[in-house]
Amino acid sequence: MCARDINLVLQPRRWAPAFVLRHKGNVLYIETSQILRQIFFWWGGVCNVNLCVWFAGDMKQLLVWIQQNLLKERPELFVQGDTVRPGILVLINDADWELMGQLDYQLEDRDNIVFISTLHGG
Amino acid sequence: MPVLCSSCSEKRAVLKRPKTGHSLCKECFFGAFEEEVHQTIVAAKLFKPGETVGVAASGGKDSTVLAHVMKLLNERHGYGLRLMLISVDEGITGYRDDSLETVKRNQQQYELPLKIVSYEELYGWTMDAIVRQVGLKNNCTFCGVFRRQALDRGAIMLKVDKICTGHNADDVAETVLMNVLRGDIARLRRCTAISTASEGDGVVPRCKPLKYAYEKEIVLYAYFKKLDYFSTECIYSPNAYRGHARTFLKDLESIRPSSIMDVIHSGENLSVREGVKMPVQGTCSRCGYISSQALCKSCVLLEGLNRGLPKLGIGKHHRLHEKILSQQPLTESEQRKLKSVDF
Numbered sequence: 001m002c003a004r005d006i007n008l009v010l011q012p013r014r015w016a017p018a019f020v021l022r023h024k025g026n027v028l029y030i031e032t033s034q035i036l037r038q039i040f041f042w043w044g045g046v047c048n049v050n051l052c053v054w055f056a057g058d059m060k061q062l063l064v065w066i067q068q069n070l071l072k073e074r075p076e077l078f079v080q081g082d083t084v085r086p087g088i089l090v091l092i093n094d095a096d097w098e099l100m101g102q103l104d105y106q107l108e109d110r111d112n113i114v115f116i117s118t119l120h121g122g
Numbered sequence: 123m124p125v126l127c128s129s130c131s132e133k134r135a136v137l138k139r140p141k142t143g144h145s146l147c148k149e150c151f152f153g154a155f156e157e158e159v160h161q162t163i164v165a166a167k168l169f170k171p172g173e174t175v176g177v178a179a180s181g182g183k184d185s186t187v188l189a190h191v192m193k194l195l196n197e198r199h200g201y202g203l204r205l206m207l208i209s210v211d212e213g214i215t216g217y218r219d220d221s222l223e224t225v226k227r228n229q230q231q232y233e234l235p236l237k238i239v240s241y242e243e244l245y246g247w248t249m250d251a252i253v254r255q256v257g258l259k260n261n262c263t264f265c266g267v268f269r270r271q272a273l274d275r276g277a278i279m280l281k282v283d284k285i286c287t288g289h290n291a292d293d294v295a296e297t298v299l300m301n302v303l304r305g306d307i308a309r310l311r312r313c314t315a316i317s318t319a320s321e322g323d324g325v326v327p328r329c330k331p332l333k334y335a336y337e338k339e340i341v342l343y344a345y346f347k348k349l350d351y352f353s354t355e356c357i358y359s360p361n362a363y364r365g366h367a368r369t370f371l372k373d374l375e376s377i378r379p380s381s382i383m384d385v386i387h388s389g390e391n392l393s394v395r396e397g398v399k400m401p402v403q404g405t406c407s408r409c410g411y412i413s414s415q416a417l418c419k420s421c422v423l424l425e426g427l428n429r430g431l432p433k434l435g436i437g438k439h440h441r442l443h444e445k446i447l448s449q450q451p452l453t454e455s456e457q458r459k460l461k462s463v464d465f
Contacts, residue, residue, distance in 0.1 A: 086372035089338060096137040096342075099125045099145055118183075118341045119368070 059090075060103045062113070078115075087119040129154070136346070140336050140379035148346055155343055159331055160195050166316045168329045169284065171202035176282035176326075178273055179207040179228060179236075181221030184288030186228060186351040187340050188332055192286065193232050207232075208276040208285065210269050211240035213248025214356060221352040228350065239276040241268055247427055253358060256432040262362045263436060264427075267419045271411060277326040284317075289330040292337040292371065295382045298389035299367040307394060308401050308414075314389040325412050336382060 057065075060082065067075050078085060083103060090097040091114040092105060107113075125135045127147035135145035139154070146154060162168075169175060177192055179185040189207060196203050209225045212218050222238065229236040242248050245268060253261045277285050294314060301310040312318075317329035332340065344351055359365065374381040394400070401414035411418045417425075426434025 086376040087368075089341060091345075094136060094346075095124075095134065098138045099135055114345075116341055116345060118337050119372075 057107060058103065059092075059097065059105045059107070062107065063103075084115070085119075087117065089116045089118060090114070091116065137339075137342055140338055140375070141383065143379075151339075152343070152347070155335065155339055156191060156194060156198075159191050159335065160199060162316070162334055163195070163201075163331050166329075168286075168317060168331060169201055169203055173202075173283040174204040174206065174281065176206050176208045176273075176277045176280060176285045177234070178285055178287045179209050179225045180288075181209070181224030181228070181352040182288075183341055183344050183351045184290055184293075184332060184337075186224070186349050187344050188286065188288040189228055189232055189234070190347070190349055192331065193234070205234050206280055206282060207234050207236040208273060208280065208282075209236065209238045210272045210276065211238055211242075212265055212269065213241050213250055214358070215250060217356050218249075224350060224352040231350065235280075237276050237280050239272045239279070241272065244268075244272055244275060245424055247424075249358070252427065252432075255427060255430075258358065258361050260433075260436045261358055262364075264423055265358075267423055271420050273328075274326050274411075282326060285326050285328045286331055287328060288332055290332045290335050290337050290340055291382050291386060292368075292375075294330070294333055294389070295385040296364055296367045296371055298385050299371065300364060303367065307398060310389065310392060311394055314386060334383070334386075 063079055063082075063084065067079050076085070078088065080086065084090060092100050093112050094114075097105065125145050127133050127135045127150050128144045129146055129150040133147035133149070136148050137151060138145050139151075175192070177185065177189050179189055189205075192203075192205055195201065196205060207225065207229055209222060211222060225236065225238075228234075240248075249261070249265055252264050256264065273285060297313045298310065301307075301313055316333050318327050343349075371382065371385070403412055403414060405411065406413040406418035406421055407416055408421045409418060411420065413419070415422075422434055426432050
């Protein structure tokens, strides 16, 4: 999975069901009860990956988790130092993360995180 | 505790505008964004009632938002314009063919006529074939030069009076930086103009209604309005020079969000010293397109491709242009200089 092409939607949960794989249109839904070390998937057309993950902590820890578990190659296209690469927008429950405290925001159950890349042609 | 909108103070704020620092809710954001584009259009007197305007659409975020906003403002404020979509097919597999599907969907969603012009029919070369000959560096030159001419040709075929492109504030600021870094004074003076001058046959004036809109706001507008757009990078773009200017600008924006507008402001107010040699606008002797040299860039590039000398348009080989015009054969050393490097 290349960091450059993802629109990543994460839904951290305190509880998640056992491993279920569903494919609907262009989107692969993965619900897992444990943190996967490697995620294999296929996408076509618009690159949207929706993941339900079992995670508790704040945004900083989530970014570390993403880097360790989801980005198979070229992590520098997604994270830069502590935070996301400039040019990638983060929305927490459809609101800009700058309004929620950016990296210090504590994730709550059923939160919806969306990463949108602006670094492509228009 | 959720932050409230600073404009209506009723709903939850969904974004913080980089331009002003205000926190706005969805509806107030839409209103502010559309109002600003409207003010840009009115202040610069971009359109006259009754004109036919071609919207350059690529299926990406900027052109989709542009088509949406132009249609909306045309109806809301009664500009009296006839809108059309023009799209250019460079022949990049895996990128352009997918984004063209998005443009076709946009055509149906916005109910606007669409014209697609392709490099194949205009020049006989697709970008894939060009990259195979030229290599991975410098191919953006070919794509950009050919695309400008292709847009003009498409506009003439559709008989439009003006073209509008989706260039946003980030694009203009990157262009200013690039021209400073490359020492291109002539372009530095022209690049911040919101619309091009309208002289010459075969040239349609162009404008940038989204010139003062930040890329972040365009993306969020498209996301919140759930507009259909295609979002992948061109497969050849990682080696583009613009990427360096963009990285620098994005880092600056994260420290001080107003830097993008400030760079544009600096670019707009630059004046050139007396006595600096500026190119004079003329016409190409082969195809009649506007050019500051004897042959326009597009003819030079095409000549180079067709003769197997892809580096003809890259770098400064003005003296060889006369030789090419008069169809004289080139010497051995000149040929070697112009061929692409073999690995």
